[in-house]
Amino acid sequence: SEALYRAVINAQQEIICRFLPDTTLTFVNEAYCKFFGKTKEALLGTRFLDIVRPEDQPEILGQLHTIAENKQPITQEYKVLREHQTNDTWIRWTDYPIFDKSGVLIEYQSVGIEITERKQVEIELKEQKQMLETILNTLPIHVFIKDEKGRLLFINQVMLDFFKGKAEQFIGKTDYEIFPKELADKFYREDVLVKQGGLPDSWEEQVDSKGDLRFFRTGKRLIPLPFQSTHHLLGYSFDITSLKETQVRLKESEARFRLIANNTKDLICLHTYDANFLYLSPAIEGLTGHTVDELLHKNVIRWIHKEDRKASIDVWRDMLKSKTPKVVEYRFRHKQERWVWVESHLFPVYEEDGKLRHIQVNTRDITERRQSEYVLKQSRDYLIKVLEHIPDPVFVKNEQYQLISVNDAYCTLVGKKREEILYRTDFEVFNEKDAQVFRKKDEVVLQNGAQEEFQWVIGNTHQEQRTILGRVDIFRDDQNQKVLVGVIRDITNQKIAEEQLAYNERSMKSILTSFNDVVFEINQNLVFTNFWGDKQKLVLSEQDFLGKKVTEVFDDPMRSYFTSSLRHVLDNKVTKTIEYPVIQKGTKNWYSCTMNYLPDTPDRGAGVSVLVTDVTSYKRAQQKLRESEEQLQDFLDNASLMIQSVDFDGNIRYVNRYWCKKLGYSKAEALRTNLLDVI
Numbered sequence: 001s002e003a004l005y006r007a008v009i010n011a012q013q014e015i016i017c018r019f020l021p022d023t024t025l026t027f028v029n030e031a032y033c034k035f036f037g038k039t040k041e042a043l044l045g046t047r048f049l050d051i052v053r054p055e056d057q058p059e060i061l062g063q064l065h066t067i068a069e070n071k072q073p074i075t076q077e078y079k080v081l082r083e084h085q086t087n088d089t090w091i092r093w094t095d096y097p098i099f100d101k102s103g104v105l106i107e108y109q110s111v112g113i114e115i116t117e118r119k120q121v122e123i124e125l126k127e128q129k130q131m132l133e134t135i136l137n138t139l140p141i142h143v144f145i146k147d148e149k150g151r152l153l154f155i156n157q158v159m160l161d162f163f164k165g166k167a168e169q170f171i172g173k174t175d176y177e178i179f180p181k182e183l184a185d186k187f188y189r190e191d192v193l194v195k196q197g198g199l200p201d202s203w204e205e206q207v208d209s210k211g212d213l214r215f216f217r218t219g220k221r222l223i224p225l226p227f228q229s230t231h232h233l234l235g236y237s238f239d240i241t242s243l244k245e246t247q248v249r250l251k252e253s254e255a256r257f258r259l260i261a262n263n264t265k266d267l268i269c270l271h272t273y274d275a276n277f278l279y280l281s282p283a284i285e286g287l288t289g290h291t292v293d294e295l296l297h298k299n300v301i302r303w304i305h306k307e308d309r310k311a312s313i314d315v316w317r318d319m320l321k322s323k324t325p326k327v328v329e330y331r332f333r334h335k336q337e338r339w340v341w342v343e344s345h346l347f348p349v350y351e352e353d354g355k356l357r358h359i360q361v362n363t364r365d366i367t368e369r370r371q372s373e374y375v376l377k378q379s380r381d382y383l384i385k386v387l388e389h390i391p392d393p394v395f396v397k398n399e400q401y402q403l404i405s406v407n408d409a410y411c412t413l414v415g416k417k418r419e420e421i422l423y424r425t426d427f428e429v430f431n432e433k434d435a436q437v438f439r440k441k442d443e444v445v446l447q448n449g450a451q452e453e454f455q456w457v458i459g460n461t462h463q464e465q466r467t468i469l470g471r472v473d474i475f476r477d478d479q480n481q482k483v484l485v486g487v488i489r490d491i492t493n494q495k496i497a498e499e500q501l502a503y504n505e506r507s508m509k510s511i512l513t514s515f516n517d518v519v520f521e522i523n524q525n526l527v528f529t530n531f532w533g534d535k536q537k538l539v540l541s542e543q544d545f546l547g548k549k550v551t552e553v554f555d556d557p558m559r560s561y562f563t564s565s566l567r568h569v570l571d572n573k574v575t576k577t578i579e580y581p582v583i584q585k586g587t588k589n590w591y592s593c594t595m596n597y598l599p600d601t602p603d604r605g606a607g608v609s610v611l612v613t614d615v616t617s618y619k620r621a622q623q624k625l626r627e628s629e630e631q632l633q634d635f636l637d638n639a640s641l642m643i644q645s646v647d648f649d650g651n652i653r654y655v656n657r658y659w660c661k662k663l664g665y666s667k668a669e670a671l672r673t674n675l676l677d678v679i
Contacts, residue, residue: 013266013362015091015112018098021068021105023048023061035114037083048110051080068097068105077115090119113266121372131396131483134475138451139390139487141238142216145223148230150174150191162239191233194220202391204240215244221389226374234389246497252601267342267363275300275316278358287342287365289335305331305339319346319359329366341370397484401425401442404483413466413490434458438470442484445472455491467492521598523607524570526550526563565595569608573597579615590619650675 015035018027028043036043036051049057056078067074073096080091091112098107133154136143142159146152155170163170175184193199202219218237225231267287270279276299280292288295288303295303304312308330319326326346331339347360393410395403402423411418414429426435437456445452451473458466469489476482518533528545545553550563558580569576576595581588594611636643637657645654655670663670663678 013113013364015114016110017048017112018107018109019048020107021064023064026107032112035082051082053079053081064095064108067095067108071097071099073097077119088116088119089114090116117369118372121369125372131475131485134473135394135396135485135487138471138473138485139236139392139394140469140471140489141236141390141392143234143236143390146191146233146235148232150188150233152178153232190220194222194233204244205237213241214239215241217391219389219391223389236390238392243494243497246494248601250497250500252598266365267361269300269361269363271300271359271361273320273356273359275359287363288332288340294335303333305333307331316346319348320356323348323350340365341367393488393490395486395488397442397486399446399482401439401484403429410488413468413488415464431459441470441472445474445484446482449474465492466490467495518612520545520610520612521607522550522566522610524605526566528553529607562593565593566608569595569597570606573599589614589616591615644675646675 013031014029015032016027016029017025017032019025025044025046025048028040030040033040033043049060052060060076060078063074063076073094075092075094077090077092079088082089092115093110093112096109096111097105098109100106133156136154137157139156140158142162143154143156144152144159145154151172151174152170155167160167160170170178175187178184179187190199199220202217204215205218206213206215208214216237217240218235220233220235222231223234267283268279268281269277269284272278276297277295278297280295282292284295285291301309301313312328312330315326315328325348327343328346329341329343332342334340342363343366344361344363347362349357349360351357388407390407391409393413394407395410396405398404402425403421404423406418406421408418411421414421416429421429426438429435430438434456437454441452441454451471453469453471455467455469458468467490469491470486471488472484472486474482475485518531520528521530523529526549528548528550531542531546540553550566551559554562561578561580565576565578568574574597578593578595579590580593581590583589592613592615594613596609596611598607598609600606639656640658641656642659642662643654643656644652644659646652652670652673652675655665655667657667659665660667660670665673
């Protein structure tokens with residue numbers, strides 16, 4: 001009957017209306033009235049375009065003219081205006097042109113369904129992607145992502161700046177299209193080993209870019225993809241050249257130090273108390289693939305996924321007990337043996353005497369929404385996985401300066417668990433002094449909308465002092481909400497290495513000064529390049545030898561002797577000591593030269609350090625000792641006593657001439673004799 005038809009139409013959750021070519025409304029259903037919060041009388045006669053934002057009206061009118069010309073329905077999505085609603089509301093409209101018998105357009109019919117939730121998910125997904133790219137572009141390290149075929153999907157700004165290129169020069173290309181074959185082969189082998197689990201978490205490598213040798217700490221990870229059995233490859237590397245150079249200089253200094261000193265698809269059903277179908281609208285076939293006759297008088301439970309049955313039955317019983325509407329989400333088995341996610345609104349309908357008449361259930365397909373939610377969750381998980389593989393501490397703060405996301409490296413830096421950090425401010429994580437510094441930097445970034453970089457020494461909960469290099473940037477979403485994204489680099493070890501290097505340099509110079517020695521550095525071309533020590537000890541002035549070859553400074557035979565010794569040290573990478581006399585002001589002085597091989601470093605080639613020590617007093621002492629020994633020997637040999645010296649085994653080690661004379665031995669025979677053979 002018409003009454004039943006109107007009842008069914010008005011029970012629809014779709015928003016249905018008709019309007020004239022000038023958009024004057026001629027019909028609205030109850031769902032339309034309820035959605036816009038107005039009575040039918042208040043709506044009829046008004047313009048349909050009144051619910052549309054002014055900036056969208058020209059485009060919608062153009063679409064209406066198009067469907068009238070083509071005599072075909074069209075679906076479009078746009079925002080609508082609702083009284084007392086400040087949030088955006090999105091509707092997907094399907095517009096149908098209606099013509100009279102002569103083909104003249106008389107009306108339009110529009111069927112709408114709210115898609116605000118889906119749109120919000122789409123917007124949030126877009127924001128997640130933008131935030132991820134912002135974070136990766138804020139990181140002071142090289143970051144890239146490849147697909148399973150090795151094609152670049154993403155490369156951050158730091159890496160683009162390093163290669164002095166633009167994104168379009170890299171995106172979609174493999175390493176073989178970007179780098180020389182030898183380097184591309186190396187990257188390919190690394191990718192294969194990562195997929196096989198044959199590489200460590202990170203490693204050091206060096207890259208020669210047009211003669212500029214740089215050192216990097218590199219790591220690669222496999223990131224599983226949602227809904228797929230494949231993965232992406234995340235790679236990162238950060239320039240550790242300055243640290244390596246400091247370490248090399250430190251090692252070099254230590255080496256010298258050691259050498260030198262170390263549409264609608266909503267379904268309407270009526271059910272009995274026991275959940276048997278009494279009535280199903282025709283939408284059942286589009287939603288589930290089943291016809292009305294296949295389900296009528298059957299119990300709905302048999303089509304509900306077994307994992308969702310208990311929760312659905314509990315909601316059904318709660319609705320009957322409380323006599324209030326309820327909402328339940330579950331999976332319904334499609335005729336094609338697949339599962340459809342649906343949302344059912346349960347409305348108990350009672351007779352005037354209070355007896356239950358039936359339960360009306362309005363059901364909507366939410367598979368798309370569920371999938372979007374799942375995709376959003378996977379996107380968040382993907383973002384978290386990417387951040388967790390970044391070796392530098394990363395944090396995200398809201399406008400209230402609360403930490404809303406941190407990675408494991410951040411937790412390690414501050415010495416606290418994630419639950420002790422999230423939704424707290426710096427004043428609850430760090431001490432007052434450190435927190436004040438961070439807050440001032442955050443305020444400057446929020447005020448200026450520009451990136452800030454700073455260096456500071458912080459103390460964590462373990463009373464450890466860490467030197468950090470921080471960088472904070474700002475990110476805005478579609479709602480213009482501000483988010484602070486920060487990255488911290490722990491440079492404590494680099495600072496310690498730099499301080500140790502300076503200490504070693506000071507110690508080395510102090511030792512040289514205290515020993516009154518002088519040290520020369522000579523490169524592999526035998527040119528004097530440097531000098532340390534007491535200038536008063538120099539036979540020549542600095543301008544007479546610095547920058548000149550050894551062959552220009554010395555004359556033969558010293559020139560040949562000194563040159564051959566230097567060549568021996570350079571060729572064999574060994575240490576050699578020579579001694580030579582020098583006549584100074586009529587006095588003969590002796591000097592010792594200890595030549596040590598110096599390996600090449602990033603900032604200089606191989607060479608030799610020459611430690612020159614005045615050993616004149618030592619030589620004179622040796623001469624006096626020899627003279628004294630000769631006098632003692634002569635005294636003992638000429639003594640009129642028998643003098644002998646034996647070891648613990650009785651072997652004769654020394655006898656004088658008188659001993660030999662008395663016992664009839666030659667000195668050679670005596671030294672081969674045991675004392676027991678004499679007695």
